Amino acid sequence: MEKSTSISTLTSDQITRDLLPQKFGKRGMIWTGILIVVSLFGLFAYARQLRYGLIVTHMRDYVSWGIYISNFVFFVAISLVGSLITAIFRLTNVKWRTPITRIAEIIAVSNIVFAALIIVVDMGRPERFMNLVLHGRIQSPILWDVIVISTYFFISILLLYFPLLPDLKILLKFKKQTGKRLNKLYRFQGSFWKGTKEQMHISDRSISILCIVIIPVAFMIHTVTSWLFATTYRPGWDSTNFGAYFISGAFLAGAGAVAVAMYVFRKAYKLEKYITDMHFERMGRIVVMLALVYLYFNVNEFLTPAFKMKESERSLILQLFVGSYAPMFWFAILVGMIIPIIILVFKKGRRPLPMFIVGIMVVVGAWFKRYIIVTPTLLHPFLPMQNVPENFKYYFPSWEEWAIAGGSLAGALLVITFFARIYPIIPIQETIDEQNELNEKNEKDESK
Amino acid sequence: MKKMNQNKFILLFLFISFNLFNNTLTAQNDSVKPENVVRLHYFNINGKMQYLVLESLLKNGRVFTPHSKMTYEIYLDSAAQKNLVSSVTTDEEGKGKAFIPPALKSIWDASSQHTFIVKQGDEEVLSDYTITKAKITIDTSTVDGVKNITATVMDLKNSEWVPISDVEMRVGIKRLVGIVSAGDEPTYTTDSTGSVTVELKKDSMPGDQKGNLVLAVKIQDNDEIGNLLMEKTVPWGKVTEHNTTFFEQRTLWSTRFKTPYWLLFTVYSIAIGIWGTLIYLVFRIIKIGKLGKQFAMINGSDEPDDI
């Protein structure tokens, strides 16, 4: 068991008071306001896209997938962390996970929602979305993705909901602090939770089942997402390594996002007693391990084709390594993997602030990495790019694409922000239970 | 939907055309007025059906473009009202078709040679298209396993069929569009007896389900006799069955009604397994709800002490 020092002196009341959802402060208001403005701007850009068609983007016949798809892959990647922190850590009995499970789970839910939304944005005919159900063709990896993503969304919601039940019961007691409306919401969601032994037993078992189920599904969402690329013949995508490559990258990106969120919540809600330096230290070790794994898969992904230099791959590899995409390519490798590894191998690098910076580096690197995976490949078709207007031969997103992509990122953050406003971002009951366990243990030790 | 009216579209099309030819041409076009060219083609199909196709083109330098929505009158032998064959309006491709009506039977029968006259309004735009009645006969023979096709062309001169020599024609097997030559030459020319004998060299060509092939002899745009086509069905082909097994198979590219079984099995078993579990868990939530209500019934609305 981990010896956590700062919590040991806390009483249940204090924990409850510390962890109750708080109203937005001035900073919170500004933050939320900015996110809403960015999201609305994204919506405005999408309205333009609906009106004029995908012509408002700079995607054309060769680069037929742009930042919408790279953003989609990014969202799916980030959402994978829910399964890592909640499920894998639970099954492997990692005790220090308690304060970050809900953070990870809401990141997973909000990101998977926006992954689905950004796919709808990318569709030329979003109003025909139901065709996927009415005329769905199981042979298509897109349908696998639809099935798997909706499944993962549902599991993530359940995994968010079950542990929330005891907390809802606590929240119901604080009607004055939370306000009438929220109280109604809590009552609707959890008034039936009485905390009886039977209920607890069912809940515990259900969470265990979910934690087992979510792991294969999580692997599936990202493997299937990688197959959207790997099932084509395109150089740079035609790779058997792609599933593992995507999953390792996803865990890294998600872990980075959690590190950032940990730091932000800790600062914003003054949770230093709950999200401690120890948590950053542990999380740092996880991130460095994931970054090393991802780096390994990157070497694996690029070394073999670069060694052979097959004609179809040659121009793509050269463009990535030394050509026009080289700055972005090496940025993603350096900032997304190598520099984080260098920082995190030092103990000082795993303190909260460096961890926060590393987290941002990892997430930003991950976003550009997805861009690098999607776009350059499409600029290297098998037959030469001829008989097309000049602007078909390169790609840089239009302002509408940036606005929509930015809006979706802001939207995902907004979901997380509002969630933290409504529900305790750190599980109250679980923290209290852990505290009690610890106190009992301390008493036993003393009596000995 | 954005619609462009016809004129603008034609302009766009012309623009494309001009891009395709060199610039000197477009320079010429500024000075030369487009010229209206009318052509007539007579068709005789299997010695029975006959018709005329009128073709109206705009000649612009070396470029011909179809002249649509133009109306012309076609007359037989003389431009009198009683000799009117038909009034035709050209379609998008600049073409119009005319059949000879029964009313002109006496004029048609009167001579073995006829002239067609085309008028646009009062202006005579074509007056020298003359056709002689002609026919093709096809004879087939098999000698020592060699299959021969003999085609004979004759025209009507003073109510007698006279063989014509030096007529170029295709002799072959009728296909989807076009005729695959029976021998090695693409076309054959009739000798002094008006006939041509061609050995069928393309062995075991696929025929229909009974192994029938349609032989065809075709004369195209002959100055004297126009366009003639004669066909004959012979059992010289290879029997072909319509094989739909390729299309019926269950593959990754088949429709959703023909998904491979292994894929269906895999996807359904995973989906049912996982969603079965999830539905079970939803029922567990309902169970928790019921337990909560039971607890409230027994203990009033009081809540249990924290455990």
Place this chain on the structure above:
Amino acid sequence: MNDNTNKSRREFLLTGLLASAAVAGCSDKNNPFSTEDQVALTGQKVKLLSVDGEVIEIDKAFLKPVPDTPQLSNSEERRGIPGKKFVMVIDLSRCKNLRRCQSACNHMHQVHPGQNWIKVLGMEDADHTAPYWQPTTCMHCDEPPCVKVCPVDATFKRQDGIVLIDSDRCIGCRFCMAACPYSTRVFNWEEPILTEEVADQPYSCETSMPQKRGTVGKCDFCPDMSRKGELPHCVSACPNGVFMFGDMNEDSVTNGAESFRFSDLIKDKAGYRLMEDLGTKPSVYYLPPVNRNFPYESGLENEYKPDHLYEDAKLSIKKN
């Protein structure tokens, strides 16, 4: 560059149709692809004079230069023409980059300015190999990677070998575009520019018209023309006879002026298909650019800048 031959070639096709119609009427069903079934018979008979001066009756539908084909149901269009297996042969030794195929195709399908269903690519396989012009259509693969990935059966393979798109079904995910190794598919990024006549037509997969915004388009092998007994537009537009179209089951292809036995042609000229190693099994065969009719350089003058076309079309849209 002779338009006369080009025009009369069309006539030739027309003749074929009527011939079969007449034959089907008087002899047994000897033609598996009887065009009689394909023509929308009106039931109204018209009396005409035959060659012998007899009075015969034919259906009014034949009065038109090209008889109307009936509106087919979507399921018929998806099934395709039974007993056919369409195939195309492109003779690279005859191509001089004239692009008549391209402009005819663009015109007939009202393809968006700047985009093309047929591309004529200037190819040079390696530094010291000879360049050549390669017209590229949809390959109508027998193992079509685009169809494999379509999530909604919007693109499909028919029994006659043609791969078509149903723009009423397409959701615009563009997975097929990523999957196609021949980069043959185009997307209607904006509202297509259509003539009023076409815009008012009901949609048909076989004509691919009227095209719809937010859906994918590509070369369709013109099955509507095949049903009429005519050749695809690119085939009949090419004055050099580069394209040959036909039916594998009949073992023959034609460019209108010349017809060949397909198997002989492929054998004699060493026909091949593109990217055989991918296993897509295309229906389009190429004849290598040997003994060329034109030097490669003669095609250079025909290179045009789609950019200008594109900008010009944009201007005309704005004016509207």
